[in-house]
Amino acid sequence: MAEDQVIVGLEVHCQLDTQSKLFCGCSTDYRSDGPNTHVCPVCLGLPGAMPVLNKRSIEYAMRVAKALNCSVIHESEFSRKNYFYPDLDKAYQITQYDKPLAEGGYLEIEGDEGGEKRIRLTRIHVEEDPGRLVHMGTAERGRYSLVDYNRAGIPLIEIVSEPDMRSPKEARKFLNKLRATLEYLSVFDSEKEGSLRVDANISIRGSERVEVKNISSYKGVEKALLFEITRQKSLLRRGQKVERETRHYLEAQGVTRSSRSKEQEHDYRYFPEPDLRPLHVQSWVDGIVLPELPDARRERFILQYGCSPNHARTLTGELRLANFYEAVVLPDPARLATLADTWISDTLIGELNYRDMSIDTVDPADFTALLGLLRDGLITDKGGIEILRVLLDNNRDHLPRETPAGIMDRLMLRKVSAAPRETTQEPEKSGGGPCPAPDPIQAAIADVLGEHPAAVEDYRKGKKGAFNFLIGQIMKKTRGCADPGELNRLLTEELNKREG
Numbered sequence: 324m325a326e327d328q329v330i331v332g333l334e335v336h337c338q339l340d341t342q343s344k345l346f347c348g349c350s351t352d353y354r355s356d357g358p359n360t361h362v363c364p365v366c367l368g369l370p371g372a373m374p375v376l377n378k379r380s381i382e383y384a385m386r387v388a389k390a391l392n393c394s395v396i397h398e399s400e401f402s403r404k405n406y407f408y409p410d411l412d413k414a415y416q417i418t419q420y421d422k423p424l425a426e427g428g429y430l431e432i433e434g435d436e437g438g439e440k441r442i443r444l445t446r447i448h449v450e451e452d453p454g455r456l457v458h459m460g461t462a463e464r465g466r467y468s469l470v471d472y473n474r475a476g477i478p479l480i481e482i483v484s485e486p487d488m489r490s491p492k493e494a495r496k497f498l499n500k501l502r503a504t505l506e507y508l509s510v511f512d513s514e515k516e517g518s519l520r521v522d523a524n525i526s527i528r529g530s531e532r533v534e535v536k537n538i539s540s541y542k543g544v545e546k547a548l549l550f551e552i553t554r555q556k557s558l559l560r561r562g563q564k565v566e567r568e569t570r571h572y573l574e575a576q577g578v579t580r581s582s583r584s585k586e587q588e589h590d591y592r593y594f595p596e597p598d599l600r601p602l603h604v605q606s607w608v609d610g611i612v613l614p615e616l617p618d619a620r621r622e623r624f625i626l627q628y629g630c631s632p633n634h635a636r637t638l639t640g641e642l643r644l645a646n647f648y649e650a651v652v653l654p655d656p657a658r659l660a661t662l663a664d665t666w667i668s669d670t671l672i673g674e675l676n677y678r679d680m681s682i683d684t685v686d687p688a689d690f691t692a693l694l695g696l697l698r699d700g701l702i703t704d705k706g707g708i709e710i711l712r713v714l715l716d717n718n719r720d721h722l723p724r725e726t727p728a729g730i731m732d733r734l735m736l737r738k739v740s741a742a743p744r745e746t747t748q749e750p751e752k753s754g755g756g757p758c759p760a761p762d763p764i765q766a767a768i769a770d771v772l773g774e775h776p777a778a779v780e781d782y783r784k785g786k787k788g789a790f791n792f793l794i795g796q797i798m799k800k801t802r803g804c805a806d807p808g809e810l811n812r813l814l815t816e817e818l819n820k821r822e823g
């Protein structure tokens with residue numbers, strides 16, 4: 324076991340979510356614009372242009388350093404890292420080398436052996452992002468590449484960990500926790516493409532270590548590490564040696580490949596950046612106040628709402644999810660907290676993942692209303708899941724909005740054991756009044772199909788949500804009186820007739 328032990332350390336590059344670049348006033352909001360439209364003499368490295376440090380990015384970096392328990396170094400320094408590559412217009416990158424902004428620190432994750440595990444950090448430094456190469460065809464065989472300097476000069480922090488992780492899973496947990504922390508600090512937006520890139524150092528205890536460069540997605544890290552572990556172990560099993568080298572991860576193929584470039588540290592000819600003075604932050608760092616961070620919020624969810632420890636970890640593991648939970652329970656914390664805890668953690672997240680949807684697509688008010696039906700005993704758990712699925716499908720397919728109570732009535736999900744209708748508040752049945760005779764149901768179908776040609780078209784294309792939508796519209800017209808089974812049959816018949 325011990326000779327097979329996996330050792331992983333990560334170097335994580337995160338783009339700081341500032342408005343302008345690190346050394347010039349160019350906007351960082353470049354993703355939807357054409358190439359080379361967010362550039363100026365400074366970030367293009369034209370002769371004579373002088374960098375001016377963006378104060379906000381240093382403040383963001385210090386927030387991160389404090390949140391990760393690092394020591395902020397009171398005097399740090401920028402250096403030039405020289406190398407020749409087309410993504411680097413100046414032929415050097417301004418970065419921090421022997422005097423980084425912060426050292427030490429740690430991040431706690433849930434370790435493979437259970438319980439909290441501390442992953443130590445080596446340092447955090449500030450640097451500028453290089454430009455981006457767009458290869459025409461494959462990188463190896465394409466005839467040419469294009470370069471876009473919109474990204475050149477975007478502020479980055481590089482967070483370097485000690486080799487404290489023992490599996491790809493721990494690496495994934497480290498990254499998830501790091502991402503959550505950065506989002507809680509409002510310095511980072513994980514939804515922005517390419518905002519986080521990772522280099523991973525990986526070895527089997529007793530052998531040489533391999534650096535896997537430029538992994539650009541969270542999922543990529545775990546996959547790249549799994550591939551490397553298998554590759555290294557099989558070399559060792561066959562009595563071969565693992566070479567110390569740099570490899571690149573090819574996301575599409577899920578493999579790592581040896582890269583020929585073998586720069587050593589001295590190849591970079593680091594020297595202090597002559598156009599920037601050393602950075603003094605002593606009086607500044609003490610004034611930085613941190614917001615509530617994931618661990619504190621998790622504890623609070625357990626104490627304040629009675630969340631189970633596992634669910635609290637899930638709910639607070641993403642800022643958007645934690646905010647969603649609190650918005651949902653806000654109207655009636657005493658009676659909604661526990662329901663929301665289980666329904667979000669056990670049901671909603673799974674249903675969202677299944678549809679590849681994000682939590683942002685769900686209106687907390689809708690979810691509160693759905694939980695209200697469960698709380699009041701109007702529907703069963705099974706009915707609740709049905710309503711949730713319709714809500715999500717409607718959102719995904721951009722169908723008109725329906726309330727959970729409306730869906731409950733349309734699908735006749737109201738529990739039969741509920742008190743007789745006359746004596747309780749009448750459900751939100753649109754219109755009320757007596758039910759129409761059966762014939763009007765056929766008429767309602769014809770009307771609805773005439774009024775919603777787009778939904779009919781969607782149905783033809785196989786969109787299941789469109790059928791539910793049409794049923795909903797007919798139910799509305801018939802004031803919820805049509806028998807759902809019968810209505811399903813009639814509508815299917817009518818649609819098929821029109822198709823033929």
Ligand SMILES: [Zn+2]
Pocket residue numbers: 344347348349361362363364365366367476
């Ligand atoms: Zn610029």
